Amino acid sequence: MNYENLGIKEYFNNLILPRSINLDTDVKDKYIIRMQNMYLDAHGEILKWQKLSTEYKRVIEEQISSFCVLTRLNVEKATFESSERSPMNWSFAAGHSIPYFLLSADTEEKAEFISQAEVFEKVANQVDKFNKSFDRFPKLPSVYLYIMQLYDMIAFENFATYFSCIDLSTEKIGEYVEVEMLSSSKAQIGLGLYSDDSLFKNGKFKAVYLGVSLYKNRECAVFNYICDKSKVKMEDAQINGVREGNSYYSGTLLLDLKTFVPVHGSMIENYIARQKKDNVNVRREIHMHLVEDN
Numbered sequence: 001m002n003y004e005n006l007g008i009k010e011y012f013n014n015l016i017l018p019r020s021i022n023l024d025t026d027v028k029d030k031y032i033i034r035m036q037n038m039y040l041d042a043h044g045e046i047l048k049w050q051k052l053s054t055e056y057k058r059v060i061e062e063q064i065s066s067f068c069v070l071t072r073l074n075v076e077k078a079t080f081e082s083s084e085r086s087p088m089n090w091s092f093a094a095g096h097s098i099p100y101f102l103l104s105a106d107t108e109e110k111a112e113f114i115s116q117a118e119v120f121e122k123v124a125n126q127v128d129k130f131n132k133s134f135d136r137f138p139k140l141p142s143v144y145l146y147i148m149q150l151y152d153m154i155a156f157e158n159f160a161t162y163f164s165c166i167d168l169s170t171e172k173i174g175e176y177v178e179v180e181m182l183s184s185s186k187a188q189i190g191l192g193l194y195s196d197d198s199l200f201k202n203g204k205f206k207a208v209y210l211g212v213s214l215y216k217n218r219e220c221a222v223f224n225y226i227c228d229k230s231k232v233k234m235e236d237a238q239i240n241g242v243r244e245g246n247s248y249y250s251g252t253l254l255l256d257l258k259t260f261v262p263v264h265g266s267m268i269e270n271y272i273a274r275q276k277k278d279n280v281n282v283r284r285e286i287h288m289h290l291v292e293d294n
Contacts, residue, residue, distance in 0.1 A: 017168040017169075017212070017221065017257060018257060018258075018260065019104070019106050019163070019164045019166065019168050019221070019260065020067050020104040020106050020107075020110070020164055020260055021066075021067045021068070021069070021102045021103055021104040021160065021161070021164070021259065021260045021261070022066050022067060022258065022259050022260060023060060023063065023066060023069050023102065023259055023261070024060070024063060024066065025060045025063050026060075027058075027060060027259065027261075028057055028058065028059050028060075029057065029058050029261060029263075029290055030055070030056070030057045030058075030076075030290070030291050031055070031056055031057070031058070031153075031288055031289065031290055031291060032053060032054070032055050032288070032289060032291050033053070033054050033056070033149060033152060033153055033286065033287070033288040034051070034052070034053045034054075034286070034287050034288075035050075035051065035052045035053075035148075035149050035152060035284065035285070035286050036049060036050070036051050036284070036285045037049060037050045037051075037145075037282055037283075037284050038282065038283045038284075038285075039280070039281070039282055040281040040282070040283060041278075041281070042278065042279075042281075048082065048083045048084065049082060049083045050080070050081075050082045050083075050145065051080070051081050051082065052078065052079070052080050052145060052146065052149050053078070053079045054075060054077070054078040054079075054093065054146075054149055054153075055075070055076045055077045055078075055291075056073050056074060056075045056076060056153065057073070057074050057076065058071055058072070058073055058074075058261070059071065059072050059074060061099065062122070064119055064122060065113065067103060067104045067110055068101075068102075068103040068104075068110075068113070068114055068119065068123075069101065069102050069103070070099070070100075070101050070122065070123070070126050071099070071100050071101060071102055071157075072097050072098065072099055072100070073097070073098040073100060073150075073153055073154075073157075074095075074096075074097050074098075075093050075094060075095065075096040075097070075098070076094065077089065077093075077094055078090040078093035078094070078146060080142070080145075090142070090146060092137065092138075092143070092146075093146055096133070097133070098130060098133050098150055098153070098154075099126050099129040099130050099133060100126060100127075100130055100154060100157055101123050101126045101127075101157075101161075102157060102160060102161055102261065103123065103161055104161065104164040104260065105164065105165075106164040106165065130154070131188070134147055148189075149286075151187065151189070152267065152286050152288070153288070155267070156253065156262045156265040156288055157262065158182070159182075159207075159223075159225065159253050159262070159265070160253075160255055160260055160261055160262050162179050162181045162182055163179070163207060163223055163253070163255065164260065165179065165180075165181070166179070166207060166209050166223070167209070168209055168221060172209060173209055173210060173211055174208060174209075174210065175208060175209075176206045176207065176208045176226075177206065177207060177208070178204060178205065178206050179205045179206070179207050179225075182202055182205035182227070183202060183203070183204050183205045184201060184202055184203070184204075185201070185202045185205075186199050186200070186201045186202075187199065187200045187201075189234075197233065197235045198233055198234050198235050199231075199232075199233050200230060200231070200232050200247070201230060201231040201232075202227055202230045203227050203228050203229040203230045203231070204227065204228065205225065205226075205227045206225065206226050206227070207223050207224065207225040207226075208223065208224050208225075209221065209222070209223055210222040210223065210224060212257070213254065215254050215263050215264055215290075216263060216290055218256045218257075218258070218263055218290075219256070219257045219258070220254040220255055220256055220257060220263055220264075221254070221255045221257055221260075222252070222253075222254055223252065223253045223254075223255070224250070224251070224252050224253075225250060225251060225252075225253065226249075226250040227247075227248075227249055227250070228248050229246050229247075229248065230246065230247040230248070230249070231244070231245075231246060231247075232244065232245045232246065232247050232271065232273070234273075243273050243274070243275065243280075244273070244274055245271060245272050245273035245274050245279075245280070246271070246272055247269055247270070247271045247272075248269065248270045248271075249267055249268065249269035249270070249284075250267070250268060251265065251266045251267035251268060251286070252264075252265070252266050253265045253266075262288065262290075263289070263290040264288065264289045264290065265286075265287075265288040265289075266285075266286065266287050266288070267284070267285070267286040268283070268284070268285055268286075269282075269283070269284040269286070270282075270283055270284075271283075271284065
């Protein structure tokens with residue numbers, strides 16, 4: 001097939017590939033994120049499974065600039081089922097609003113703008129609000145499972161922010177690079193159910209730009225990512241017990257070339273928690289996708 005005759009080669013040669021968040025207050029994107037956890041025995045057989053599906057919408061809370069916005073992820077519905085329970089709506093999640101942000105520092109000028117004390121303080125305050133947004137929930141395992149899915153949502157938002165450092169030129173297609181801001185980054189995951197010393201620490205985080213595609217009529221940059229041997233520590237403050245383990249995760253992300261926000265994401269994670277008797281082996285599959293535009 002002669003791609004030059006089809007105009008495809010010329011199209012890609014002339015395609016302008018911005019790599020920056022570019023949002024205004026009118027943008028409201030709705031998503032569904034689905035998670036499946038499978039608990040495996042030493043032979044890889046499934047002992048039990050859990051599924052959680054959540055519908056949410058991202059809205060702009062404050063536009064500091066087109067490339068730096070404070071956001072809210074507004075949860076509309078969450079549905080849970082498992083090998084032991086039929087599908088049920090989790091009413092406690094409906095109406096939950098999660099404060100966060102999206103930003104890009106792909107140029108020196110943008111980095112300088114974001115580092116200004118007033119701007120930096122607003123972003124930092126948003127992260128603090130995010131950490132406190134779970135305080136109203138009861139400290140139950142079901143709530144903790146829901147919160148873990150919220151962290152998956154935030155992970156895709158973070159990828160959009162930090163993938164702006166990746167060169168999108170044709171010559172760099174297929175070349176893995178380390179995303180240093182994500183490598184060794186830490187997240188406190190105690191959230192009231194476990195000790196404040198509970199944390200998730202990334203291993204070396206690498207991503208690769210694979211080219212462009214069309215998804216739901218949006219031109220998208222396509223990325224794969226991988227992060228091996230992340231450290232997980234869960235400390236139960238009540239019984240003074242500690243569970244440590246490792247996480248290995250990877251996936252694919254599609255970012256809208258116009259706004260650089262996620263429109264589709266996937267993740268497969270293998271989590272192994274070391275215990276005195278039998279290790280806990282959990283295989284997680286996460287799929288997120290855009291369901292409607294503004």
